[in-house]
Amino acid sequence: MISKNKIKYIRSLEMKKYRKADCVFVAEGKKLVGDLIGSFDLTYVAATAAWLSDNALLLSSAVFQGVEVDEVSEEELRRISFQETPQQVLAIFRQRQSDADINEVAANDLCLVLDDVQNPGNMGTIVRIADWFGIRHIFCSDASADIYNPKTVQATMGGMARVEVHYANLPQLLDSLDSSIPVYGTFLDGDDIHGQQLSSHGVIIMGNEGRGVSAPVSAHVSHRLFIPNYPPGSSTSESLNVAIATAIVCNEFRRPR
Amino acid sequence: MISKNKIKYIRSLEMKKYRKADCVFVAEGKKLVGDLIGSFDLTYVAATAAWLSDNALLLSSAVFQGVEVDEVSEEELRRISFQETPQQVLAIFRQRQSDADINEVAANDLCLVLDDVQNPGNMGTIVRIADWFGIRHIFCSDASADIYNPKTVQATMGGMARVEVHYANLPQLLDSLDSSIPVYGTFLDGDDIHGQQLSSHGVIIMGNEGRGVSAPVSAHVSHRLFIPNYPPGSSTSESLNVAIATAIVCNEFRRPR
Numbered sequence: 001m002i003s004k005n006k007i008k009y010i011r012s013l014e015m016k017k018y019r020k021a022d023c024v025f026v027a028e029g030k031k032l033v034g035d036l037i038g039s040f041d042l043t044y045v046a047a048t049a050a051w052l053s054d055n056a057l058l059l060s061s062a063v064f065q066g067v068e069v070d071e072v073s074e075e076e077l078r079r080i081s082f083q084e085t086p087q088q089v090l091a092i093f094r095q096r097q098s099d100a101d102i103n104e105v106a107a108n109d110l111c112l113v114l115d116d117v118q119n120p121g122n123m124g125t126i127v128r129i130a131d132w133f134g135i136r137h138i139f140c141s142d143a144s145a146d147i148y149n150p151k152t153v154q155a156t157m158g159g160m161a162r163v164e165v166h167y168a169n170l171p172q173l174l175d176s177l178d179s180s181i182p183v184y185g186t187f188l189d190g191d192d193i194h195g196q197q198l199s200s201h202g203v204i205i206m207g208n209e210g211r212g213v214s215a216p217v218s219a220h221v222s223h224r225l226f227i228p229n230y231p232p233g234s235s236t237s238e239s240l241n242v243a244i245a246t247a248i249v250c251n252e253f254r255r256p257r
Numbered sequence: 258m259i260s261k262n263k264i265k266y267i268r269s270l271e272m273k274k275y276r277k278a279d280c281v282f283v284a285e286g287k288k289l290v291g292d293l294i295g296s297f298d299l300t301y302v303a304a305t306a307a308w309l310s311d312n313a314l315l316l317s318s319a320v321f322q323g324v325e326v327d328e329v330s331e332e333e334l335r336r337i338s339f340q341e342t343p344q345q346v347l348a349i350f351r352q353r354q355s356d357a358d359i360n361e362v363a364a365n366d367l368c369l370v371l372d373d374v375q376n377p378g379n380m381g382t383i384v385r386i387a388d389w390f391g392i393r394h395i396f397c398s399d400a401s402a403d404i405y406n407p408k409t410v411q412a413t414m415g416g417m418a419r420v421e422v423h424y425a426n427l428p429q430l431l432d433s434l435d436s437s438i439p440v441y442g443t444f445l446d447g448d449d450i451h452g453q454q455l456s457s458h459g460v461i462i463m464g465n466e467g468r469g470v471s472a473p474v475s476a477h478v479s480h481r482l483f484i485p486n487y488p489p490g491s492s493t494s495e496s497l498n499v500a501i502a503t504a505i506v507c508n509e510f511r512r513p514r
Contacts, residue, residue: 134487230391230511247501248508254487255451
């Protein structure tokens with residue numbers, strides 16, 4: 001059973017301002033909720049009897065101390081869920097405070113910088129890709145999609161447990177970057193990525209879905225890259241989705257040298 | 258002005274059985290409709306006054322001979338559209354009859370085989386990726402997402418004008434394949450794709466979102482590939498989305514040798 005007020009509260013968390021006010025976010029599904037427990041503090045769980053009985057041991061553990069738990073019917077779960085097909089459990093977690101020094105990160109490993117990636121699905125998919133390729137930090141412009149948007153959270157497939165996402169004014173952030181750190185970006189007039197010596201540390205900038213990397217951000221790029229289409233120079237196909245391009249670029253950077 | 262019956266008919270085309278009955282499909286937006294004209298026969302257009310006036314020359318051309326055209330208000334367009342943000346024009350095109358011999362295709366170039374890729378967005382994104390990498394034919398299992406699903410059509414970003422998508426019983430299709438043709442597939446226990454000599458022709462099989470390549474299909478694979486995560490062998494991240502994996506694999510196959 002779940003109260004009307006609770007339903008209203010959970011539904012309100014679709015909006016950033018309500019998530020931000022309480023520093024929380026929603027995650028759904030057995031797999032994802034399981035992945036995030038341990039990385040984020042749990043505050044609330046609504047789950048079916050099946051999930052509660054499958055997780056009896058977890059429920060009696062320290063993780064669930066002070067956590068409010070509602071047993072809900074499938075029908076109730078549908079009413080609070082943001083998913084087309086709700087899966088047994090919806091949880092509210094506390095947002096993580098993020099602080100990372102881009103100079104420290106980029107001096108030792110690769111990191112991603114997202115310049116206004118606005119689609120929540122793309123943002124989540126990029127976090128999942130970063131997770132696969134062992135990239136632990138993503139710095140986003142303030143206008144980028146919110147990592148805590150329910151669509152983004154689901155699209156990370158648990159990757160957000162291992163990848164930290166930070167928001168910043170990108171021109172200022174990149175101004176603060178040590179000049180010895182390589183800054184890569186993808187551009188339609190960049191150099192064929194296949195022919196480049198790619199560094200094992202530094203910054204990789206990916207641009208907005210429509211307009212690519214903005215001028216104030218691209219001014220900081222030291223290496224302009226291009227993912228060639230095939231046959232080389234053919235002009236029919238126009239572009240790759242930003243998450244797709246991110247995956248190809250990360251794979252190139254992580255190839256054995 | 259658009260009739261109630263027409264609205265009902267257009268909305269019905271969200272379902273495969275109605276698209277199939279009339280051998281048609283819906284595409285929306287200035288860019289996409291423009292891309293598909295010339296590759297598919299146009300049968301109907303609903304557009305705002307702005308689109309009609311911008312395309313006066315096209316409207317008087319042979320392409321529009323016998324094509325029914327409705328001028329619609331923004332409000333009417335919203336009622337027929339499958340998109341969150343309708344863009345000036347919705348068109349109905351005739352489906353293309355596809356027939357391609359996989360032996361002919363795969364003896365000379367790369368082609369993709371999709372084993373139950375079920376998400377319409379993934380299907381459309383894979384067509385867009387194939388377009389970028391110059392792959393002209395995709396063979397899909399009958400249970401794969403329909404290329405003519407409105408979500409798929411939009412996700413191809415025009416790529417379906419240049420990429421032919423065929424449906425078949427995959428085990429039968431692969432049985433008919435000449436044994437000299439290399440058949441690649443991606444598996445979690447495959448060989449690191451970075452270390453392989455990849456052929457410039459052959460078949461690349463991508464599996465279902467949840468279960469990967471099915472047993473009857475994987476029995477035909479001659480080269481088992483794996484996209485390594487980073488650091489190699491780390492076990493936290495679990496998988497890549499099938500469209501993401503397809504992009505990385507296509508990029509590897511199209512690298513200059």
